[in-house]
Amino acid sequence: MFITFEGLDGSGKTTLINMLVEYIKENYSNIHYILTREPGGKDIKMAEKIRQLILSKESELSPKSEALLYSASRRIHLEKVIWPALEKNKLVLCDRYIDSFYAYQGFGRNLGIQYVEEITELIIEKTYPDITVFFDINPEESKKRRLANRLFDDRMEDESDEFHKKIYHGYQFLIERDPKRFVVVDATKSVQEVFNQMIKKLLSNDKFMDFVNAK
Template sequence: MSAKSGKFIVIEGMDGSGKSTIIQMLKDELITQNKIDDFVFTREPGSAFSKEAEKIRNLILDNENEFSHMVDALLFAASRRLNLEKGIWPALQSGKNVISDRYWTSSLVYQGILGGVGFNEVKSINEIATNNTKPDLIIFFDLEPEMSVERITKIRGEADRLETDDVEYYHRLRAAYKEVIKNNPGQFKVINANCSIIELFKKVLKILKEIEVL
């Protein structure tokens, strides 16, 4: 990529940690600062840039489907590849910064560790699928498992295929994230999300300013 290429920032987090809200607040802030044209926002699974990736998203989240964890890993990787080809790579090459709600860390955690497919197996699948495209930074919203369940129960009605309100599951989820982060600590900034949404937003803005995205 050219020297002009933008930065690729990924936001990961425990369920209920405020990712979606913070990303919307970021969009609003960038509009206020007249900087929104310098950014592209995306989320996984699926892609605003690919109807095929959105079809894969619907397959993954459909409660009627019963895929193995390996099939899930492959579907996420296929959706991720489409999102890169149609959205992320062109944006970065044109000098725009990309902020993504989830990326391959989620696959390492959910399918690799929790699903039992294997960390190294899922890592290999994604390195191939993405041409080993790594984010410049991954911001992880850490949240106590009990708080995850409390927030999810309050916010959501019917859970999709990948959601649960089992607190033990969220203890395993948090441990899995910590395992992935420990494997490559330099790529992550961990934020304590046991705070108000305003405080959390300030923490995110501080990080983005430090890496000169804002």
């Protein structure tokens, strides 16, 4: 099973994913899982180097160059981590995946959803998530949290408010288009409340329960 996690910066996504990992270890100890991320990937030096290049404040990449680098990193990630894990019927938990690409590059960078989807189809070979958890905060709350916590010292931090609004609009478009795949969680609450929401929704998700019950 392949579960991805999405949200604007400052949504608490990474913290909540780590809480989910602990929950799985405590309640489903028979499930073999991997935790990975994009851009980059678990223990993949080349993909992590691409991540550093893309996010560096010194990078002067055009939107299309940035999109192609993200795609190269994703292909390496699939070949080295995701595909081998899925072949072994592991639970793959991935912090960002194609929906970030669609939202950030397709909408934020104005490349268009058709352009980024065409690239993606070549790269992922139909490896779409079974479930995508979206931690929902609006751009204003995202900015407030980023400034309060001094998060993300990378080139995305320097982008305009309009850029982040376009990303959020992109996510809303994706959720409306594929509501069965997305599990939307109100991330404006406390961390524990958000976590409880996520667990409740996963436990009522047929795909998730079919997977864990088969173990």
